[in-house]
Amino acid sequence: MSNLRRTMLFCPASNPKLLFTAMIYKPDCILFDLEDSVAYKDKIASRDLLVEALKSVDYKGCEVFARINSLDGEFGEEDVRELVKAGLRKIRLPMCESKLDVRTLAELLDEVEEKNNIENGSVKIQCSLETPKGVHHSLSIATASKRVISISFGAEDFTRTLGVNRTKNGVELAYARGLIVLNASIAGVDAIDTVYADIADVEGFLAEVKNAKAIGFAGKSCVHPSQIPLVHDIYSPSEEEIEWAIKILKASQAANINEGGVILVEGKMVDIPVIEKAKRVLKLAQVTIENGGIDE
Amino acid sequence: MSNESGREIPKSIYGYGKTTCYAGPFSTIPTGEKVSVRNACSFPGQQKKLGSVKEAIQRVNLKDGMAISFHHHLRNGDEVMNLVLNEIAELGIKNITIHVSSLSSAHEPLIEHIRNGVVTDISTSGLRGTLGKLQSKENILGRPVVFRTHGGRARAIEEGNIKIDVAFIAAACCDDMGNMNGIEGPSAFGAMGYPIVDAQYADSVVAITDNLQPFPIWNISIPMTLVDYVVEVDNIGDSNKIASGATRVTNNPTDLLIAENAAKVLIALGCIKNGFSFQAGSGGPSLAVCKFLRSYMEKNEIVGSFAAGGVTGYLVDMLRDGLFKVLLDTQTFDARAVRSLKENANHVEMSASMYANPHNKSCTAHQLDVMILSATEIDESFNLNSITGSTGMIMGALGGAPDTAAGSKITVVVAPTMRKRIPIVVEKVTNIATPGETIDILVTERGICVNPRRMELRKKLNETDLEVLSIQELRKNVEKLTGKPEKIKYTDEIVGVIEYRDGTVLDLIYRVDE
Secondary structure (H helix, E strand, O other): OOOOOOEEEEEEOOOHHHHHHHHHHOOOEEEEEOOOOOOHHHHHHHHHHHHHHHHHOOOOOOEEEEEOOOOOOOOHHHHHHHHHHHOOOEEEEOOOOOHHHHHHHHHHHHHHHHHOOOOOOOOEEEEEEOOHHHHHOHHHHHOOOOOEEEEEEOHHHHHHHHOOOOOOOOHHHHHHHHHHHHHHHHHOOEEEEOOOOOOOOHHHHHHHHHHHHHHOOOEEEEOOOOHHHHHHHHHOOOHHHHHHHHHHHHHHHHHOOOOOOOEEEOOEEEOHHHHHHHHHHHHHOOOOOOOOOOOO | OEOOOOOEOOOEEOOOEEOOEOOOOOOOOOOOOOOOOOOOOOOOOOOOEEOOHHHHHHHOOOOOOOEEEEOOOOHHHEOHHHHHHHHHHHOOOOOEEEEEOOOOHHHOOHHHHHHOOOEEEEEEOEOOHHHHHHHHHHOOOOOOEEEOOHHHHHHHHHHOOOOOOEEEEEEOEEEOOOOEEOOOOOOOOOOOHHHHHHHHHOOEEEEEEOOEEOOOOOOOOEOHHHOOEEEEOOOOEOHHHHOOOOOOOOOOHHHHHHHHHHHHHHHHOOOOOOOOOEEEOOOHHHHHHHHHHHHHHHHOOOOEEEEEEEEOHHHHHHHHOOOEEEEEEEEEOOHHHHHHHHHOOOEEEOOHHHHHOOOOOOOHHHHOOEEEEOOOEEEOOOOEEOOEOOOOOEOOEOOOHHHHHHHOOEEEEEOOOEEOOEEOEEOOOOOOOEOHHHOOEEEEOOEEEEOHHHHHHHHHHHOOOOOEOOHHHHHHHHHHHHOOOOOOOEEEEEEEEEEOOOOOEEEEEEEEOO
């Protein structure tokens, strides 16, 4: 089962305070940005700050990603070399438009891992789909390398490229979101929804997160810590869902069908996909059951 | 000799006199009697209204070397103290001692009066801005400033440690016989908690108002029985800086996180139950704690007994919505709270003595179940600093923190672990404002620490999912991120004496060596 990626807190790496404080808000993932939110003159200093933070800060179990600069530009390759050497194992590739983009990064990672005696394949990739072209190629991108663990949607550049405005109801994003979620599911990776920039509009944010969860996104990019508990609440299963998941897990363990087969629980058919779903419910609820071996 | 907090206190201090060492929060028991006041008489047809502040100074016969008092309810908008001191200076009077409830940036003209020898001695709860820096770096006064808590100031006046020759009292509303209140008029500031005591014990009392009314006004905080003269002026203060707007709960995510943790701690300890009493400071995480408590109280239909201290609009809303039965107010923080004090009978004004004087037959601070405090530093012995900054400069105040910390059943400090990369949790605080033995719990964004004196609380919190760790552990975690701050260098010149609420000496502030 993959890690929970309900929340991905966006933090400019140029802000030293955030490098030390991001984890206190308990997001599932932290995304330190070296790309758009960092001014050209601060690119190298910000990378240095992040490198030092990676070496010294305990992120308390939060999954740490870094959004690197474009590999076509003057900073991207060095971002990868320095950050991986410092311990980073999750990279977000910006403006990803084709499987070639992914493979270029994957090949660079092969080289960097070998050079630093890091097990091959340790560094994972999240591909950021920010253009119609990237969204269109989401399946080939998500399957371009075993390193790809998730794809994320960036609506700001997407709407800009498409020449439309972002609206509250998000109608302009509906097709792209649906496509990303379907392709992520086919590829077996997580799909992370775009940011909601209006921090003060809690109602709008909640509506968008509920929608993202309903259509299958594994999580939401957050621009402010205040958004984290809201997302976690929405992604938390109800008490009924938790109770049902526990029943399924206990019954499946008793019947020993984790390798395959079908059982009946309260008259309902339970097979492997249902068991996997139940495990995810308990993971989301941060509930474990004894002897179940699901405390991964 | 070393006091109970481990600070070396000389037997006598230049400009202060003989010292008594702090011996513990309730170890110094007073004997003897409180001071009495000078007798007076009045006559039919008596006129108290004078034409000017200058005339009042002359009529009360203010002379070189006398002590006068002010209150700081007008906060950053105060114009009364500067007005009075300018007149005193013009009259050529020197060597004046000022006993003020606190000083803010509005009082920077005081610097000139100190340099000119008009003011030579100050006792206050706090010192901020340039004045604080000058005293710390230059010892501009040439002797220590005496810092007293709100309760300690009332005690000192009543016990005669402070002798006030003339109390100058700013009133938002005053009639021509001297009945006063702080709740009516263009400069309304709310409760008059501090000068109530001044008026009772000063030899002469001068009311200064920009809202003179015919006798009698009917809301009376300080009665005419205590007042000698009344002076009308154009403005007692800048209303924009007195009590403007509403107090809002912070949006700072770290403050909110700390506040939420503090609320969780109090709930887990079973403190939030019907009839509980509560006080929180204004601003930052303190107010945000109210927000989280409020939702818990509403959900569980809990009604508190009283909330006390500096009253904010947020507490006023809780009173109005039936979440507390009474507000006890010694200092009102915003315009909404001023309106409430005027309109809501359950919003009750109290003197600083009733609020926190430990040498009374009782005081409100001792009735508190829960107190929420903030700090500029806290150390491994849970000592709290709220008076000097990380540079050693005087920049804060004691306020009512030492009073309420000693009095309340549970005292919770809410503070971030660092500010601008400077650690708040340190091995030893620069100065002790509130002794560690009166602090129970520290709540930060990186974990919760319980004073080892309260192991029963720690045991209860260990049963929750809250992250509890030792304060030593927390300090080390923070220092990994911030590094260990360099020690400040001091001279051996004492620029401030921090009195505990009972009049003993808790700590000394030395001149910063630059």
